[in-house]
Structure formats: structure tokens, C-alpha cells
Amino acid sequence: xxxxxxxxxxxxxxxxxxxxxxxxxxxxxxxxxxxxxxxxxxxxxxxxxxxxxxxxxxxxxxxxxxxxxxxxxxxxxxxxxxxxxxxxxxxxxxxxxxxxxxxxxxxxxxxxx
Amino acid sequence: xxxxxxxxxxxxxxxxxxxxxxxxxxxxxxxxxxxxxxxxxxxxxxxxxxxxxxxxxxxxxxxxxxxxxxxxxxxxxxxxxxxxxxxxxxxxxxxxxxxxxxxxxxxxxxxxxx
Numbered sequence: 437x438x439x440x441x442x443x444x445x446x447x448x449x450x451x452x453x454x455x456x457x458x459x460x461x462x463x464x465x466x467x468x469x470x471x472x473x474x475x476x477x478x479x480x481x482x483x484x485x486x487x488x489x490x491x492x493x494x495x496x497x498x499x500x501x502x503x504x505x506x507x508x509x510x511x512x513x514x515x516x517x518x519x520x521x522x523x524x525x526x527x528x529x530x531x532x533x534x535x536x537x538x539x540x541x542x543x544x545x546x547x548x549x
Numbered sequence: 550x551x552x553x554x555x556x557x558x559x560x561x562x563x564x565x566x567x568x569x570x571x572x573x574x575x576x577x578x579x580x581x582x583x584x585x586x587x588x589x590x591x592x593x594x595x596x597x598x599x600x601x602x603x604x605x606x607x608x609x610x611x612x613x614x615x616x617x618x619x620x621x622x623x624x625x626x627x628x629x630x631x632x633x634x635x636x637x638x639x640x641x642x643x644x645x646x647x648x649x650x651x652x653x654x655x656x657x658x659x660x661x662x663x
Contacts, residue, residue, distance in 0.1 A: 524592060536594050539591050539593070
């Protein structure tokens with residue numbers, strides 16, 4: 437599998453439900469980030485978790501990181517139709533002068549009103 | 550809210566033609582990137598740029614590709630002789646720092662090579 441591989445590939449839920457998306461990676465990282473992409477648009481940064489952090493919250497988002505399992509999860513609570521988008525995890529494993537994010541294929545989230 | 554702007558939003562070109570994709574990063578950002586996303590595939594790193602030179606490039610970024618910051622505001626990606634497989638969405642991004650950086654992406658330029 438590739439660095440930054442998300443699952444499931446697609447998720448369909450009812451508005452108000454929670455959405456959980458997972459990401460696995462292979463190499464050591466400095467941090468892991470989640471981005472969102474609306475159809476035909478650019479990626480928007482959601483949240484960053486550093487390798488020495490285990491959990492982070494931002495509004496309705498909760499991200500966890502388990503470096504021993506090389507995995508992360510993104511939880512969106514109380515989902516809304518506007519959360520419909522593709523979600524990507526991106527790992528930052530830079531050892532040099534600047535970071536290079538490696539993205540997964542993304543998870544397509546559909547929230548039904 | 551400052552944003553990264555990209556032009557054109559969509560370009561259609563014939564195979565073998567040169568293409569230049571333009572980006573205006575956020576003004577106080579120092580690090581610039583190009584990524585691409587082939588339809589239905591993952592977002593792939595192409596190149597990073599700092600202090601007027603390439604910091605890192607991927608295997609995709611062969612000698613058909615070049616980047617330039619010609620005037621201190623624009624950041625361009627040139628593909629010298631396009632191939633069918635260059636058809637993709639190209640995203641420009643910038644960040645203020647290099648450490649634990651959060652990238653701000655543009656909306657993308659869709660390139661279609663016929």
C-alpha cells in the first residue's frame with residue numbers, strides 16, 4: 437500500500453451522524469494533516485497533528501494519531517450536508533529544508549440531508 | 550482571507566505543445582509547490598521551490614517540466630512538450646514556513662492534452 441492511504445474509499449451517511457475516516461502510512465512522519473476538497477476545487481487544510489500528539493480537536497473535527505500503528509483517524513461529528521466532499525490525509529516526513537506532503541487517494545464523503 | 554490564485558482554470562492543448570500554468574501565491578509566503586491530480590487518483594507532489602530555486606522534485610518532474618518565479622509574485626509551471634498523460638488538475642500551493650507547514654492551495658488548473 438502507498439503512504440497516506442485512506443479508508444473507506446467512499447462513505448455515505450445521514451445528516452447528524454458521525455463520519456469516521458481512517459488513514460494509514462508507512463514511513464516515520466513529522467506530522468499528519470487532513471485536507472478537504474470540494475468537487476472541482478482546491479484542497480483546504482483542516483487540521484494538523486504532530487507526531488508527538490495523540491489527539492487533537494477543532495470544532496466538530498477530532499483527529500487521532502497512533503504512530504505505533506502508523507494510522508490516523510478523522511472524526512466529523514454531527515455531520516451536515518455541507519460536509520459532503522473528498523477528504524485526504526497527507527503525511528509530512530521531511531528531513532530536509534522544507535516539507536513535502538504525501539497525499540492519499542482520498543475518501544469521498546456524502547452526507548444525505 | 551488571502552488566497553492562492555491560479556490561471557487558467559482550464560486549458561486544452563494539443564500533444565507536443567508547450568503549456569505554462571500560472572500561480573500567484575500568498576504574498577508573505579516563502580515556499581511554493583506544484584502538485585497534480587490525475588482524475589480519480591491521488592494528489593502527487595511535483596516540486597517545491599524556495600529562495601528562487603528548486604528545493605525538491607519528484608520523479609514525475611522530469612526535464613519536460615520547469616518552474617520559475619519571474620517577477621517576485623508569479624510562480625509558473627511550464628511543460629515543454631505535453632503528452633496525453635500530462636492531462637490532470639495542477640495545483641499550486643504556498644506556505645509561510647517549511648517546518649510543520651500548512652499549505653494553502655489554489656483552486657487548480659485543469660489541463661487537457663488531446
